[in-house]
Amino acid sequence: MSIAPAPFQIDDTQQLIEAAHAAEAAERTLLEDEIVRRHLGLAHHLAGRYSGRGADRDDLIQVACFALVKAIRGFNHDRGEFVPFATVTILGEIKKYFRDYCWGVRPPRRIQQMQADISSATERCLQADSHQPAVDTIAREIDASADEIREAMAARSCFSPTSLDQPVRDSGRPLGETIAVDGSDYEFIDDWVTVGPLCRDLDDDERELLRLRFVEDKTQQEIAEIVGVSQMQISRRLSKLLARLRSSAAMADAA
Template sequence: MVKAIRGFDHDRGEFVPFATVTILGEIKKYFRDYCWGIRPPRRIQQMQADISSATERCLQSDSRQPDIETIAEEIDAGIDDVREAMAARSCFSPTSLDQPVRESGRPLGETIAGETSDYEFIDDWVTIEPLCRELDDDERLLLRLRFVEDKTQQEIAEIVGVSQMQISRRLAKLLARLRESAMAADAA
């Protein structure tokens, strides 16, 4: 308000419209500069606001959540830019390292791998590689989707065409079998 009062020139118009624009600008500037845990580029921050507005308009007109292509068209932006801006939403309030993740309930911080030596990696690889060769194509696909592509069980279920519960059971059974085989190989 003080900035609006100091910057107001009565010869250029009324105070209320000028003050409104000035105050809104300062509020946006404050949120942009101080409320992000990890600050993305300004264009991404602005696109966030555009995406929110476009999503609201589409929800009101179509009564459904718009897809990325619709949002990109609505705000006249590239699909990759929209994806980047949507992914940056988590920068506003980043996930706590103490927050439980997925089905395991373990804190996120415990799931982040620490540094391992090349020797440990080679040792693990020598143990697991022959076991993976014995798996059928469906089992290798499950492992690749879950641990290489980091898909959730629900996403894997949609790709494979079965329920999430079936994926959960298959993965548990497969991992138990691999664990048992790896322990037997280490003991030998």
């Protein structure tokens, strides 16, 4: 069954959802696509509220759009209006994404849960008196000690730990260069002998990436400017490449 080409009106979203639930696969897809198209602005807006918190904005938008489809398929008229239902669903999926995938350093589960409780308590206090609540106020609100609240709040940086490539304010040197490291040249030689043969299987772009990072000692941002991509893309490429080399090295050791 085909869909009439005339555009739908925004106030018939609920009817469209009910029609999609009852339709065959092809027609259901067309109906869901129309509903998604209408509410993409909502998904982008909600994803934008969480940008800058340690997750890539494009990834957050993708999570929000998947959640929008989930809301469409899970909605029925007994749950009220669609937009409030979709908003709750999208926010829930975004928070779940942060909880499951966005920790640079994963704290204990109780700290993760306490952070959610702190956010809820803070929002309630702001709505009550329009002032940022003190640590002691939040502690009373969620029945926890002030020390526990401080611990959970300090762990928020685990979403996006400070990059070792970040320049130090006074000297401009990357942070990683200012950190003392115990080691010896013999350890470096041993590592180089292990990794050298593994690099023969890499393509030219991968070898160039390693050369710029570990021979030329370029920062990820500097490499991104040379290659013509974003720093995030360089970070991902390096992570995947190094993971592959570690895996190959482990297999070589086991052989």
